[in-house]
Amino acid sequence: MPIINFEFAIQEIPAVLKGVPITLAIAVVAMVFGLIFGLLIALCRIYRVPILNRLFIIYISFIRGTPLLVQLYVFFYGVPVLLDKMNQSFGTAYNADHISPLLYAFIAFTINVSAYQAEIMRASLNAVQIGQMEAAHSVGMTTFQALKRIVLPQAFLVALPNLGNTFIGLIKATSLAFAVKVVEVMALAKIIANDGYHFLEMYLVAALIYWLICWLLEVLFTFVEEKMRNKEIKQKKMNTTISKDLPLRV
Amino acid sequence: MILLKHIHKKFKNNHVLKGIDLEVSKGDVVTIIGPSGSGKTTLLRCVNYLEKPDEGIISINDLTIQTKKPVKKDILQLRRRTAMVFQHYNLFENKTVLENVTEGLIIAQKKSKKMAREIGVDILTKVGLADKINAYPQQLSGGQKQRVGIARALALNPDVLLFDEPTSALDPEMVGEVLEIIREIASGGVTMMIVTHEIDFACEVSNRVVFMDDGQIIEQGPPDDILIHPKQERTRKFLKRIMKEPDFTI
Ligand SMILES: Nc1ncnc2c1ncn2[C@@H]1O[C@H](COP(=O)(O)OP(=O)(O)OP(=O)(O)O)[C@@H](O)[C@H]1O
Ligand SMILES: [Mg+2]
Numbered sequence: 001m002p003i004i005n006f007e008f009a010i011q012e013i014p015a016v017l018k019g020v021p022i023t024l025a026i027a028v029v030a031m032v033f034g035l036i037f038g039l040l041i042a043l044c045r046i047y048r049v050p051i052l053n054r055l056f057i058i059y060i061s062f063i064r065g066t067p068l069l070v071q072l073y074v075f076f077y078g079v080p081v082l083l084d085k086m087n088q089s090f091g092t093a094y095n096a097d098h099i100s101p102l103l104y105a106f107i108a109f110t111i112n113v114s115a116y117q118a119e120i121m122r123a124s125l126n127a128v129q130i131g132q133m134e135a136a137h138s139v140g141m142t143t144f145q146a147l148k149r150i151v152l153p154q155a156f157l158v159a160l161p162n163l164g165n166t167f168i169g170l171i172k173a174t175s176l177a178f179a180v181k182v183v184e185v186m187a188l189a190k191i192i193a194n195d196g197y198h199f200l201e202m203y204l205v206a207a208l209i210y211w212l213i214c215w216l217l218e219v220l221f222t223f224v225e226e227k228m229r230n231k232e233i234k235q236k237k238m239n240t241t242i243s244k245d246l247p248l249r250v
Numbered sequence: 251m252i253l254l255k256h257i258h259k260k261f262k263n264n265h266v267l268k269g270i271d272l273e274v275s276k277g278d279v280v281t282i283i284g285p286s287g288s289g290k291t292t293l294l295r296c297v298n299y300l301e302k303p304d305e306g307i308i309s310i311n312d313l314t315i316q317t318k319k320p321v322k323k324d325i326l327q328l329r330r331r332t333a334m335v336f337q338h339y340n341l342f343e344n345k346t347v348l349e350n351v352t353e354g355l356i357i358a359q360k361k362s363k364k365m366a367r368e369i370g371v372d373i374l375t376k377v378g379l380a381d382k383i384n385a386y387p388q389q390l391s392g393g394q395k396q397r398v399g400i401a402r403a404l405a406l407n408p409d410v411l412l413f414d415e416p417t418s419a420l421d422p423e424m425v426g427e428v429l430e431i432i433r434e435i436a437s438g439g440v441t442m443m444i445v446t447h448e449i450d451f452a453c454e455v456s457n458r459v460v461f462m463d464d465g466q467i468i469e470q471g472p473p474d475d476i477l478i479h480p481k482q483e484r485t486r487k488f489l490k491r492i493m494k495e496p497d498f499t500i
Contacts, residue, residue, distance in 0.1 A: 131340035134300050139354030139406060140330035149357065153344045 009201040012192050016205050019185035020213070022102070026174045026184065030109035031167050037110065038117025043147075045122055056118065063115035068108075069176050075108045076101075076180040101181040109174070116166055124159035125151065157228070164221040168214050175210070185209055251275050252297070252410055252441070257306035257317070259292055259465075266292050267303070268465040274410065274443060279436045281444045281452035281473075284462035285488055290445040291337075293462070294412050297443065298332040299325050310409050330358055333403035337415045339395040341387040347374065347398050348383040351405045359406070373401045377431055393424030400431055404440070411435070413444040449492060453477050461485045 041060070044052045063071070080096030087093060128151050136146030156163075178187035185206055193202035252274040259267040266289045274280050282290050295301035297308065303317040310331050315324050333354075342350050348370050355366035374383055377397040387395060396416055403411055416432065417425045429451055436442060436455045446452055452459055452473060459476040461468045461484075469482045480486050 129340070131336060131338060132342065135334075135336065135340035135342065136353075137300060137329055138298055138332075138334040138336075139402065140326065140358030141354070142326060145357050149353065150342050150344065157344075 005201055008198050009205050013205055015192055016188045019188040022184040023174045026105050026109055026177055027170045029106045030113045030170055033110040034113030034117045037114035039121050041118035042121035046125055060115045060118055063112055068112050068173055071112055072108050072180050076104050104180050105177040105182045120159050120162045124155040127158045128154045168217055171213055253309045255307040257296055258304045260304055266465050276441055277439050279442045279456040280458045281446055281456040282460045282462055288462045289465045290462055291414050294414050294445055298329050298334055331409040333406045333408035334412045335399050335403050335416050338419050339399045341395055341398055343387055347385050350398055351402045354406050369405050373405050377401045392420045393427045396428045410441045415445055
């Protein structure tokens with residue numbers, strides 16, 4: 001019997017691959033909603049909205065200062081307790097058992113990612129020159145219009161590499177979701193491994209799958225970045241002839 | 251008509267504007283001169299509320315703002331009746347030259363895209379940039395950028411056009427092309443307030459010169475009176491110092 005049973009590993013790859021949609025779903029949902037909340041948090045912080053600003057400083061510090069696994073557990077075991085208390089106090093009958101583990105994962109990962117996105121978006125918004133907002137105001141835009149049309153598009157461009165890294169980190173972090181009973185790639189690998197004590201084989205399969213996903217994403221991000229850089233270079237080339245035309249009548 | 255009454259502005263303990271009273275009639279071209287730090291930029295920025303005055307009244311025609319309790323809607327109105335040309339251009343980096351000009355028309359003034367485009371192309375032709383309408387700001391020379399800045403402001407057809415040292419960030423060989431355009435606009439009867447260090451230019455284009463020092467208007471009057479026969483000692487000193495500097499560009 002060899003150290004690694006490759007045959008078994010290869011044979012079980014399709015079974016583990018079945019977890020990929022769940023893995024991606026958690027990552028995408030957390031990324032999208034995390035970005036929306038992160039942006040709102042960043043705006044509250046930049047505009048120093050009373051109370052919320054202070055609240056979010058603590059929120060970000062707490063989320064970034066505690067392990068994701070701990071957050072998942074606190075959430076997973078905390079919500080049923082809260083529901084129980086609520087049912088007692090208000091005579092309601094919500095049953096925590098009916099909440100799907102996936103929903104816990106969606107919410108917990110979104111909360112976690114939003115704290116990181118908030119800091120990325122805050123830095124990116126701050127990187128956009130204040131003059132851009134002032135110019136938008138000066139042509140009569142409201143602050144909301146200025147953010148939407150002028151400032152945010154530029155901030156996103158700045159944020160893009162960081163957002164890419166966050167997403168790749170997130171893909172890997174979803175492997176913790178098995179801890180709250182979500183059946184994603186890691187959970188499937190574990191379940192199959194338990195059956196025949198093929199732990200090493202199945203974890204290698206899981207590793208390969210994560211690697212493949214992350215590699216594909218990196219190729220995608222590099223492509224997007226390259227494309228944007230090329231556009232910039234092309235623009236600079238076009239600019240070699242600066243017209244010195246004298247202005248016509250105004 | 252623009253009326254500034256008793257405008258005060260403090261940055262923390264720094265009392266930058268100490269009760270400015272100024273009247274600008276329709277068609278006036280007013281240049282504001284004064285030593286560095288005297289509050290010229292701050293005053294101009296107060297006129298379109300990029301800086302919030304602490305005290306005083308700003309009124310443009312029938313719109314009056316009590317700066318102690320300003321109404322949000324009025325501030326937006328004030329911004330829509332004024333337009334600013336910035337020292338460092340502040341063009342929208344994520345928009346083409348044409349879009350820079352049409353943004354305010356479409357978003358703030360609610361003009362149709364077609365009409366905004368017509369106005370934009372027309373004005374950009376007048377400032378000699380017809381061949382650059384699809385370029386991005388980073389592809390332009392400083393002089394071209396400032397011409398776009400002027401076109402953007404002019405397109406809004408504001409009650410008053412504000413210029414803050416429009417040529418001081420330019421290479422010397424590009425100053426001429428920008429001054430030429432401002433000269434053209436001035437002769438076209440547009441109301442303007444210009445902060446500049448180009449004394450000769452001020453003398454030529456404006457019908458009133460305002461000398462500011464230490465947050466106050468020291469004296470004002472026709473260019474000849476102020477620049478050639480100033481009454482106040484401070485004005486004399488300032489002009490003497492500025493004239494002595496050889497090879498002076500704004
Ligand atoms: N955003 C700000 N925060 C704090 N202080 C400011 C701010 N803007 C201007 N000041 C201060 O206000 C004073 C007047 O500045 P302002 O820019 O209006 O002068 P200026 O007359 O335009 O000078 P310059 O000729 O150098 O442009 C200066 O002491 C400056 O340091
Ligand atoms: Mg200034």
